[in-house]
Amino acid sequence: MRILIVTDAWHPQVNGVVRTLERVADEVRAMGHDVLFLTPDMFRTIPMPTYPEIRLAMTPPGAVAVRIKKFAPDHLHIATEGPLGQAARRACLNRRWSFTTSYHTRFPEYLRARLPVPESWSYAFLRRFHNAGRGTLVATRSLARELEGRGFNKVRLWTRGVDSEMFRPREKRVLDLPGPIFLSVGRVAVEKNLEAFLSLDLPGTKVVVGEGPALDMLKTRYPAAVFLGKKTGEELAEIFSSADVFVFPSLTDTFGIVILEALASGVPVAAYPVTGPIDVLHGTKAGALDHDLRVAALAALELKREDARALALEHSWQECARIFIREMEMAKEGPQAETAPQTA
Template identity: 50%
Template sequence: MTSRLKILIATDAWKPQVNGVVRTLTTTSELLRSWGHEVEVVEPSQFKTFAIPFYPEIPLSFATINHLVQRIRKFHPDAIHISTEGPIGLAARAICIRRKWKFTTSYHTKFPEYLKKMLFLPLAGGYSYMRRFHSRSSGIMVATPSLEQELRLRRFLPELNRWSRGVNLSLFYQREKTHSWPKPVLMYVGRVSKEKNIEAFLKADVPGTKVVVGDGPHRSKLQHDFQKAIFVGYRRGEALAEMYSQADCFVFPSHTDTFGLVMIESLACGVPVAAYPVIGPVDVITEPGTGALNDNLALAIEQALKTASPEACLRHAQTFTWEKSTRQFLSNLRNRHTGEPFTPARIEPLTV
């Protein structure tokens, strides 16, 4: 008889933060629960927090080991997944190692590159910390083949397992273009922060209207420096899907994201993507008509507009489902006592 799993997820990224990691974890948790599994999330609101001086949107937690031990003992999970490398992740990792519990981790964010760009810290030090953090994991979940290859080259030794991403096709779909902005409409969606490299998009010498959807610590500077661009702030749900549909090209200028959920949301709305040929875009923009990759972002935008096929964008977006992503997550989990994967009977949905 099929039995449900009890899964504990420890994460420093959670609501009300707005980013791809939070969307991935919340969607995965909701789907797991709908399938009959029990999910306990240990997240920042359960602790005292303090704001990062250079990134006040992201709170760090004073995660106490004693409190976390009590949470784990009360829930008694079958599997423990540590999603982030911050204070909560560190506390959960320390507990698991001390008690010889097996756990999995995921590599969502290229923090060494972020810290180099924002604080000028050397890459070597950042990757040394990340290798150490993940070194005791029973398996690191990564979103793309190119990220897996890079981590192998950087000597990440634990097993690397694929955990892709999905898109909600009932929310993100092609809608009528209603804005009267001068065409082509070029759009960025995401956090407005230095490491996202939005300045490269706004500097690109291309005609049309540039729209930035989102907010963050770099917004005021970018608004001052690029006064012709339109900044609309955060959009969520239907309002976000409507915004995607107004674009003729979605521009993803980041060099440091490991996937980029916004790209497949854009594709699902029939909008092609222009990006650099780096981890994330090279794994997503793989089909003709879905966009263009180029080291010259202006050329990528021109090529994406020229070759765009809304039908191709939609077909490709349909290959990314949250159901498939969540099944991957389940198959990657390990029994916290034995380190073994769970049998198919344990991870099949109880209700669909």
């Protein structure tokens, strides 16, 4: 099967969407399928307002449709709702091309954190965007239930995986800091709720890995914390395994691949009992969930590293790719949504 994935999230961004799409594509190709990406670097871009690290594609009318037609995919998957995703959706509806979507990011909550835009307006747009396709893939059951309650009518489960060979327990610790070490990894932005972590009264050292628009402000406000900036690959994996607890303070993530990376590294996780953490950690001995994040962080100190590792091994990118292909095949064979053509 020839699959085209359209995404507004791409390099140089470092986030769960980009990692998921890249790893799934690698596994899907290994299964004998052909995968191509349509990404912002193929067009002229402008910086996203309030978040210049993210570049938004400026897509001339019809340019996206031309590229889709040239690739001639058996199925098209729209991963994001940005300018490229909207242009691809429009092209598919006008030409009756098969497409699915995925829901990775809580844009209504992220937008409201920056601008006075009611979440109901944003969700109305997203509902219309996703319901026009043949299926919307989401990472967790709790998110699926939430979106169905908001009127999303074709929600399908698509789990996440982890590279358990790169992210693994290691004997050598690379962080020479007073312990215990509480680590958080991710985009340093307001929606990640990092202040809830950095403001905690905890022993040892708080460490943050990542970059983003809130980095300078947080460095100034929390001088006792250690900010390591952007890290990837083996260097990131070594940092993960050097921590005693991974703290995931986000209230708005739809999954949190870094949770699996911490677990695979043998590091118990502390988080709020919300979508993502609750789907992965509830009922296990690998993490602590509490509405008081300090309580969760201290409880996670008492958990066993081998239990964290064992839970991570239940998740693989191979299984994630198999689900993706299954959903593409089912959508390709199903009835196309009846939606009026839109002008390109």
